[in-house]
Amino acid sequence: MVRIENVESFYAKLRESATSTSSQNPLLIFPSSSDVDSICALKVITHILESDSIHYSCFPVSSFLEIHNYAPPALSSHSPLTILLINWGCHRDLKLVLKLGPAARVFVVDSHRPIHLHNLSDQNHQVLVLHTDDDERQADLAYDFDVLKLANESFHMHQESDGEDEDEDESDDGDRPSKRRKMNDDKLMKKLKRDYYKMGTFHGKPSGCLLFELSHLLRKNTNELLWLACVSLTDQFVHEKLTDERYRACVMELEQHINSSGNIDKIASVTLKDGTKVRAPDCSRISYEEEPRLMLLREWNLFDSMLCSSYIATKLKTWSDNGIKKLKLLLARMGFALVECQQKFPYMKDEVKRKMRQEFDRFLPEYGLNDFYYRSFLRLHGYSSRVSAADVVYGITALLESFIESGGSSASKQFGEAYDALSLNNLDKLRSGMQQAIKVQRAILRQGSAAITKTGCIRSGRKFRWVKVEDSIDAKYLGYPQALTKFCYFLMDALREKGARMKPMLCASASQQLGKILVVGVCGKPRLGAVRGNAFGNAFRKAAQESRADYFHELFESSWIVLDVSAVNSFMIRLTEKL
Structure with a gap:
């Protein structure tokens, strides 16, 4: 690939390839069905493509293997074909994995890191990954060597090994010094490659934000696309993917766009012809303000949101009687009647809502809740519709992870439901997703309580802890990658509050496939100055191979793996040796 320095040049190449007269196929878009950022990015890029009259077909996929169900035979033939992958693909050697024909070109917009070195090479003209300088500079992990140079050398060496069968015995004596130098260079390159991949997985800039930047530069941006960028960023924040x-x-970047897009110039009232002033509705305005770390507060009630939200639950230990007493005492000290706090939030007294920020700031630091508020985004529509970006992420994620393979639904069908729910015209669908997210969070609290209070439930090894969700009812909510990852973080936070030494956490739950177990691993929240990301990816694959387990490691996060039920214990034993 030729290194892409900015989003405009990336799109110019994509447009040129998709509109080539030699291509008989439309642009094929394969978005990941695993996360909200992917849907946001898809909505942004399709808006741009439609404005340029570029034909495309879209097929959401949930694993690497699924693309072969939709891609035409031209993928491996000599016929020209242009493919766009959204939020997956960059960490695998796409030319090899997809078995690309000589005329196929793959464009990738993906926040997963690291990018496979072969996808970054100047000599790989079939795969183009959007990887901007700004994204590289702002990444949570930094490399102390030239990644692009390493990518070129790695790809060149790979091609040489494929095309040549060198015989060392036939080399001339005069070539030995140069050969030794080459061997030393190869050793250095192999060491750098190991260092590159051993840093583990992390995330770059959200794909939705990158593509919104493209729409802005092309002057095709709208308030709707700006909101999608806000949701994309919040998706990474909610799921602990960035510092x-x-x-x-x-x-701050998005706030500047909000300010310059006329969202601040709010028309509060309108004067009628007879001089009467009436309140004007908000017309799809985007706002930013400090939000409390209370999950789905507007769709829930204050008491239950505080009881179940991971941030407060792990601090106050609300799964225990003592924790619930603390919570009730806190509300009483703030002057909020329990009956009032158990009302649905829209029906709470306005006086209580107005006092919340002041009282939270006053009392929460006593409980160690010092960063209770964070900067977030709101979408205002009509007279009363207010939805936060975080609530949208919770709702859409729950919709994405609501499929039951044996029940007739599928990941691609749920992707369509989630895609529709992102529109302001489908608030009912979004709210159904939010209600599902509440059920998932309650399951996290129940299972977290059981794991922490029951002796031996959380097994602690030398290098990591692991726990299995045994409850078959809650497994229906937690047997999905994002939900199980949230459960991992909940347990890590709860154990930290108990004073336990921090270790990576693995959680296992019955998958939606009969007889299969889903395992996810987290190494902790991204933090400034970290030298390593999530190290479970390569370790998972090697441990599964050595345990001779029947496994599925084709999901888009390398720290997610699906195993046979009978293989879990041997897998865990092997995994200890790999970390």
């Missing part, structure tokens, strides 16, 4: 520092920096 707080990078989140705040990205928030």
Whole structure:
């Protein structure tokens, strides 16, 4: 690939390839069905493509293997074909994995890191990954060597090994010094490659934000696309995929766009012909303000939101009687009647809502809740519709992870439901997703309580802890990658509050496939100055191979793996040796 320095040149190449007269196929778009950022990015890029009258077909996929169900035979033939992958693909050697024919070109917009070195090479003209300088500079992990040079050398060496069968015995004596130099260079390159991949997985700038930047540069941006960028960023924040520092920096960028897009010039009232002043409705305005770390507060009630939200639950230990007493005492000290706090939030007294920020700031620091508020985004529509970006992420994620393979639904069908729910015209669908997210969070609290209070439920090894969700009812809610990852973070936070030494956490739950177990691993929240990301990816694959388990490691996060039920224990034993 030729290194892409900015989003405009990336899109110019995509447009040129998709509109080539030699191509008989439309642009094929394969978005990941695993996350909200992917849907936001898809909505942004399709808006741009439609404005340029570029034909495309879209097929959401949930694993690497699914693309072969939809891609035409031209993928491996000599016929020209242009493919766009959204939020997946960059960490695998796409030319090899997809078995690309000589005329196929693959464009990738993906926030997963690291990018496979072969996809970054100047010599790989079939795969183009959007990887901007700004994204590289703002990444949570930094490399102390030239990645592009390493990518070119790695790809060149790979081609040489494929095309040549060198015989060392036939080399001339005079070539030995140069050969030794080459061997030393190869050793250095192999070491750098190991260092590159051993840093583990992390995330770059959200794909939705990158493509919004493209729409802005092309002057095709709208308020709707700006909102999608806000949701994309919040998706990474909610699911612990970026540091707080990078989140705040990205928030400031989006706030500048919000300010310059006329969202601040609010028309509060309208004067009628007879002089009467009436309140004007908000017309799809985007706002930013400090939001409390209370999950789905507007769709829930204050008491239950505080009881179940991971941030407060792990601090106050609300799964225990003592924790519930603390919570009730806190509300009483703030002057909020329990009956009032158990009302649905829209029906709470306005006086209580107005006092919340002041009282939270006054009392929460006593309980160690010092960063209870964070900068976030709101979508205002009509007279009363207010939805936060975080609530949208919770709702859409729950819709994405609501499929039951044996029940007739599928990941691609749920992708369509989630895609529709992102529109302001489908608030009912979004709210159904939010209600599902509430059920998932209650399951996290129940299972978290059981794991922490029951002796031996959380097994602690030398290098990591692991726990299995045994409850078959809650497994229906937690047997999905994002939900199980949230459960991992909940347990890590709860154990930290108990004073336990921090270790990576693995959680296992019955998958939606009969007889299969889903395992996810997290190494902790991204933090400034970290030298390593999530190290479970390569370790998962090697442990599964050595345990001779029947496994599925084709999901888009390398720290997610699906195993046979009978293989879990041997897998865990092997995994200990790999970390």
